[in-house]
Amino acid sequence: MPATPPESPAPGGIGLFEKWLTIWVGLAILAGIGLGALFPAVFASLSRIEYASVNLVVAILIWAMIFPVMVQVDLSGLSRIGRQPKGLIITLVVNWLIKPFSMALLAVLFFETVFARFIAPDDAAQYIAGLILLGAAPCTAMVFVWSQLTRGDPNYTLVQVAANDVIMIVAFAPLVAVLLGVTNIVVPWDTLLISALLYVVAPLAAGTLVRRMLLQGGTVSGHSRLDRFNARIKPVGMAGLLITVVLLFGFQGNVLLERPLVIAMIAAPLLIQTYGMFVLAYGAAWLWRVPFSIAAPCALIGTSNFFELAVAVAISLFGINSGAALATVVGVLVEVPVMLSLVALANRTRSLFDRKET
Template sequence: MSTQNAAVAAPAPGGIGIFEKWLSVWVGLAIIAGLVLGNLLPGTFSWLAGLEYASVNFPVAILIWAMVYPMMVAVDFSSLSHIGDRPKGLILTLVVNWLIKPFTMAALGVLFFEVIFAPFIQPADAQQYIAGLILLGAAPCTAMVFVWSQLVRGDATYTLVQVSVNDIVMVFAFAPIVAILLGVTDISVPWATLILSVVLYVVIPLVAGAATRQWLTRHARRGESADAAVDRFTGAIKPVSIIGLLATVVLLFGFQGHVIVERPLLIVMIAIPLLIQSYGIFAITYAAAWFWRVPFTVAAPCAMIGTSNFFELAVAVAIGLFGLGSGAALATVVGVLVEVPVMLSLVAFANATRTHFPEA
């Protein structure tokens, strides 16, 4: 999950913050607000939808940047010097995230929306929901995994290595994988828009985050470590990121309000393959780590990275490719509702099975 943002490689003791812990509640309230406002003020939402250029909606772009930028500040690419340490965990992360997860998500999307749910959904709508699921499956977690790693007492430095490598791979692999999978499902792929989305929502925030982190480390307060300076900055801008997340959800569900009110079971339909994917990917990664005798402090965060999604990127690309009111955008937002309760249940399971793994 994908979220969010105040979490860093070595968070302060005390466990998950109140925002992260109750993320599904906040998102649920934002969904309700979006549905109400979308039905009460359709003209306002139509005006907001029209504020776009070259498939980029300006209000949503600003909100997405508000979410993504703090995550990128938290990523320390100097951690790549540890890339050779305990390579098994990194190999599992890369294989699951880039060779398994996107393809299983696409397969589940096709199975449910072209076969199982086919009698209840129009074919054109089904393609939209499949596209949204593909975008989620191809976007591995960037920030929230630091929180999950903390909750399972994972190796913070190694988690940072895994996330940093994933971010680099994402720059080059996300667009081709999405294009291939969308093409296989007979969805037209506007390459220019897809590449523009990756540049806007991955490359630019990544560069901005790295530049900000470098500036913060050079201008740390007297007696303050570089990590402490970064923590102070990300903590200060966390409210902006939270507002960006919730406002984006309000907008998306405002645009989708009339559809959801008429078809409330649609959310459940979208959630089912997402749930299967989440628990399935965790099982594959966690079992492989156990079989390969990967230490728990690496194995648990490794499985969490594969299970969680960078939903902010998925939402932004879905909007760019298919529009604010599209089924693809709706599917990516449902991923937020599904993710947090699922991940908390997996944290509990991992902690309960810790003794089955070597500790170092």
């Protein structure tokens, strides 16, 4: 039997623009806060363009971020996932057996002990609820961006996200109900299903169609066209990310300005949880000799949150002005800069995995 040719690394990675992406994101955050303060009516109007608690403007921008990655997905390669199940196992264990419970423990520790003297009990309970919602919702959309920035295997990333989505439909409501101590929790299933459709199904279908069109007419010429297309469309994904950050901070910038101390308190357990889950998943992948192209996305998927769903559920259960909704919004605010720092850490430690494989 002839040897299987080695797979080429996924296109992407850290280029000149991505190298300074943290700076651009920082500027986008400042721009969002400033524009939100100067033009509150504009951002209020944009925030109302939604269906089933899914903001359609943000959905389009996230779609733009994901589509360039989906063009790289070779569906014929999905059959090879079973040969390397370790990354998927780590992702599922971290996301469903560890992360929700560790987030709940950290939330209780900080708001019933560490910060108890500074916060009223009713407010503390609300913040705990919001953090639990974040911890129980593994990321769906932004993971594709983090995977691309680490040159992750796009096919494997797709499988990991799809597996999380399937489990989330079944497990999210009962898991949150147990952690919140609520027996009649109402989850906006239309939000969950529409989000999966917008953030996974639609861009995957479009990316697959474009890929097939570009690859027609011969292997060499087809892949040349595909490479040129990917090079041209890559800036669209980065622009989508930056504009999304501007919008999110424009929507919520007033909260940052009005309640900075509360924001810092909520961010503290979130930061510990995020970095802790990354170290756990990334370390497990290294010890288990998982290839870097799978290990990095695997750890990032186990780290980030499906903040769209968490915000929607918090608003549905507790109200738009509740402490729970505020906590989920803080999750949005810390997500991008923290995940970018973890992307940079993963790329700097790639050599550890390379040596492990040799």
